[in-house]
Amino acid sequence: MIVAIGIAVLGALLTALAPLLGLVTPQRPPAFASWPLLLILGVFPPVLATAFARKQRIDSAAGVLIGTALLVPGRLVLDARLLDDAGLAARPSLLHPHDLAPLAPSIGLWVLLAGHVVSGIAGLVAARCRERVPDPIPGSGFETGALDDRGGGLDSTGTGARNQGLLAAVLFATVPASAGVLMAQFASDDPYLLPKAAVDSPALGLLGALLLAVGVPTAGGWFVSSADPDFARGGLLGLAAAVAGVAVPPLFAAAVLERLHYGWGALLELLSVLVLAWLSIPAGRTSPGDRGEETADVRLPGLSRLLAVSGVLGMLAGVSAVAATAMPQLTMPLGSGEVTPYAAPMLLPAGLAVAIVGAAMLSPRAGVLVRPALPVACAALPLAGAATLDTVLTAAQATGAHAGIGAWATGFAVLLAVAAALVAAVAGGVERDEADLTELSLHRAVGRLSVPAALLALGAFGLPVVTAPDYTPPGVFTGFSTTSWGLVVALVSVLVAVVLAPLCRPARAAALPAGAAVVVLVRVLELPLTAGRAEGSGPGPGLWCGLACLVILLIMSAFAARRGAAEAR
Numbered sequence: 001m002i003v004a005i006g007i008a009v010l011g012a013l014l015t016a017l018a019p020l021l022g023l024v025t026p027q028r029p030p031a032f033a034s035w036p037l038l039l040i041l042g043v044f045p046p047v048l049a050t051a052f053a054r055k056q057r058i059d060s061a062a063g064v065l066i067g068t069a070l071l072v073p074g075r076l077v078l079d080a081r082l083l084d085d086a087g088l089a090a091r092p093s094l095l096h097p098h099d100l101a102p103l104a105p106s107i108g109l110w111v112l113l114a115g116h117v118v119s120g121i122a123g124l125v126a127a128r129c130r131e132r133v134p135d136p137i138p139g140s141g142f143e144t145g146a147l148d149d150r151g152g153g154l155d156s157t158g159t160g161a162r163n164q165g166l167l168a169a170v171l172f173a174t175v176p177a178s179a180g181v182l183m184a185q186f187a188s189d190d191p192y193l194l195p196k197a198a199v200d201s202p203a204l205g206l207l208g209a210l211l212l213a214v215g216v217p218t219a220g221g222w223f224v225s226s227a228d229p230d231f232a233r234g235g236l237l238g239l240a241a242a243v244a245g246v247a248v249p250p251l252f253a254a255a256v257l258e259r260l261h262y263g264w265g266a267l268l269e270l271l272s273v274l275v276l277a278w279l280s281i282p283a284g285r286t287s288p289g290d291r292g293e294e295t296a297d298v299r300l301p302g303l304s305r306l307l308a309v310s311g312v313l314g315m316l317a318g319v320s321a322v323a324a325t326a327m328p329q330l331t332m333p334l335g336s337g338e339v340t341p342y343a344a345p346m347l348l349p350a351g352l353a354v355a356i357v358g359a360a361m362l363s364p365r366a367g368v369l370v371r372p373a374l375p376v377a378c379a380a381l382p383l384a385g386a387a388t389l390d391t392v393l394t395a396a397q398a399t400g401a402h403a404g405i406g407a408w409a410t411g412f413a414v415l416l417a418v419a420a421a422l423v424a425a426v427a428g429g430v431e432r433d434e435a436d437l438t439e440l441s442l443h444r445a446v447g448r449l450s451v452p453a454a455l456l457a458l459g460a461f462g463l464p465v466v467t468a469p470d471y472t473p474p475g476v477f478t479g480f481s482t483t484s485w486g487l488v489v490a491l492v493s494v495l496v497a498v499v500l501a502p503l504c505r506p507a508r509a510a511a512l513p514a515g516a517a518v519v520v521l522v523r524v525l526e527l528p529l530t531a532g533r534a535e536g537s538g539p540g541p542g543l544w545c546g547l548a549c550l551v552i553l554l555i556m557s558a559f560a561a562r563r564g565a566a567e568a569r
Contacts, residue, residue, distance in 0.1 A: 069123020
């Protein structure tokens with residue numbers, strides 16, 4: 001653990017040193033002396049990890065460093081944006097342009113990026129330290145030995161099932177941070193420091209914000225689902241410290257610079273920091289009755305918590321999508337005509353379906369059965385959301401319109417759906433580790449149906465569902481656009497489901513095509529829900545392929561369910 005902490009300190013030093021060296025050429029120093037603030041924010045996680053390690057809470061120390069490292073990809077991509085358009089990045093803690101002169105990367109920017117990479121390496125080393133007991137170093141305070149009654153450290157067998165309310169609390173606590181990173185971090189009267197929301201940012205800025213928005217709830221759910229309370233506490237504290245590293249610099253800049261003002265983005269992130277830090281206290285509590293002596297006693301609650309986390313994320317995604325249909329997607333400038341996001345109604349069936357599957361995941365018995373359906377069904381939200389956001393982005397570029405609250409809700413629903421799918425996939429891996437898969441056999445009836453289902457899925461998502469004179473719909477193979485990414489995600493999800501279904505246990509094999517049927521149904525509903533976008537709209541070949549695919553998927557699910565019921569007798 002000493003090595004991991006040392007690496008983390010090195011990463012903090014590199015991050016603080018970067019603005020002193022200068023990030024760009026010609027030199028554009030920060031708007032204020034930011035290096036002490038960056039140093040404090042950077043060294044806080046390793047200092048906290050040191051405090052835990054000296055108390056022989058190795059898992060808590062590792063959790064702090066891992067929690068910080070999990071947001072490194074997003075922060076790295078955000079700062080990598082400075083390689084391309086540093087003058088427009090609006091990062092007062094790193095540089096303050098005073099003209100429109102082109103800026104080239106300098107040594108300080110590479111040092112900054114290296115600092116993030118080193119912090120990520122520290123997290124990997126800390127994760128490795130959880131797998132083996134470190135060598136004792138007399139007098140250092142890091143000696144290994146008997147652990148206290150809280151069950152921390154490497155010798156802990158973990159804790160039993162936690163209060164499911166804590167899972168929901170952590171997930172809700174991450175919502176402000178996920179929303180905040182997608183918003184402008186501050187307001188400004190300085191023409192050379194004009195922050196933008198993620199949707200209005202260049203590709204790297206948008207990608208970095210999306211990675212952070214997905215990473216915060218996913219990491220929070222993962223930590224709180226840990227069977228080790230010490231690791232859960234340290235992980236939440238490390239995650240809070242990482243979010244603070246994003247939120248505090250713009251807040252401090254707004255406090256010390258006259259022409260900058262507080263923005264909702266950083267304030268929401270700070271709210272998540274405070275709540276996550278507070279929730280780390282109950283997350284680290286356990287009782288003697290909670291600790292199991294056998295490995296199975298630890299694994300099963302871990303699976304139930306993962307199912308609950310994915311279910312809550314799915315419900316939040318569905319509710320957000322349904323709410324988005326009742327909110328304005330665009331705010332048009334004065335004098336501009338109205339732009340109707342015709343694809344927005346597709347969010348309603350997609351959101352309802354994902355919310356229902358997510359709610360079923362909260363049932364101990366039903367959750368295990370419907371778990372394979374959730375990752376597939378979640379693809380319905382990118383399918384509907386990409387088409388909706390395509391209209392928003394096009395209008396913003398063409399008319400100067402701004403994304404409305406409905407567009408933010410749509411984007412948030414897509415992010416939550418991705419997080420729910422990832423957590424459900426992890427739960428599937430845990431479940432397979434505990435299951436006896438030696439007697440699995442190919443379900444021939446389901447396998448025979450998977451071939452036509454896959455071919456029809458290609459037609460359903462590759463061919464237009466709606467046709468009209470002088471209207472060329474976006475597609476996978478022609479007219480590729482933002483909408484096409486949703487089609488690609490949906491198509492891949494359905495194909496994976498129909499390929500895996502014949503190879504799965506019968507109960508799980510029934511859930512996979514059922515989840516795929518949800519995605520295909522949303523695609524089929526595109527015609528009745530969006531026909532008003534073009535005069536003379538009619539059904540396209542994709543509609544008939546989708547209907548046929550939907551029927552076959554339901555038959556596949558029925559065959560697999562019948563076989564599962566027969567084997568259960």
